[in-house]
Amino acid sequence: MKIVADESVDYRVGLELRKHGYYVLAIEDSNKGSGDEIVLEISLKENSLLMTEDKGFGELVFRLNKAHIGVVLIRL
Numbered sequence: 001m002k003i004v005a006d007e008s009v010d011y012r013v014g015l016e017l018r019k020h021g022y023y024v025l026a027i028e029d030s031n032k033g034s035g036d037e038i039v040l041e042i043s044l045k046e047n048s049l050l051m052t053e054d055k056g057f058g059e060l061v062f063r064l065n066k067a068h069i070g071v072v073l074i075r076l
Helices: 011-019 036-045 056-063
Strands: 002-005 023-026 049-052 071-073
Touching: 002 011, 002 036, 011 023, 036 049, 036 056, 056 071
Parallel strands: 002 023, 002 049, 049 071
Antiparallel strands: none
16 A cells, blocks of 8 residues: 655654555655645655645645545544
């Protein structure tokens, strides 16, 4: 499974997922400072789920009906 981790997600979460065999692209590493729409586009291009703690993606996906593979909202 491929996952794009938004900057809002603690970096350690991505590291743990990698230890368990998941492909994790951390926005913090590749596109730090990108806006939500850009992050959503990256996850779509990567054919990956987007993992975030930012509820703003809900507006993009549900209200504005932006294309996506899936968004996982986490709360730690």
